[in-house]
Amino acid sequence: xxxxxxxxxxxxxxxxxxxxxxxxxxxxxxxxxxxxxxxxxxxxxxxxxxxxxxxxxxxx
Numbered sequence: 001x002x003x004x005x006x007x008x009x010x011x012x013x014x015x016x017x018x019x020x021x022x023x024x025x026x027x028x029x030x031x032x033x034x035x036x037x038x039x040x041x042x043x044x045x046x047x048x049x050x051x052x053x054x055x056x057x058x059x060x
Contacts, residue, residue: 017031
């Protein structure tokens with residue numbers, strides 16, 4: 001895993017990663033989208049719904 005991945009760990013992050021992978025996105029792309037969404041808005045790290053929406057905006 002990338003070093004920055006460790007900085008964005010938690011239940012919501014893991015759940016969003018799992019959801020994106022299950023939707024067919026590549027794991028690396030999903031991780032990057034999550035990291036970028038959190039970089040834009042730090043409060044998303046613990047919010048599944050917000051983080052999922054933010055990551056989808058980035059990944060599309």
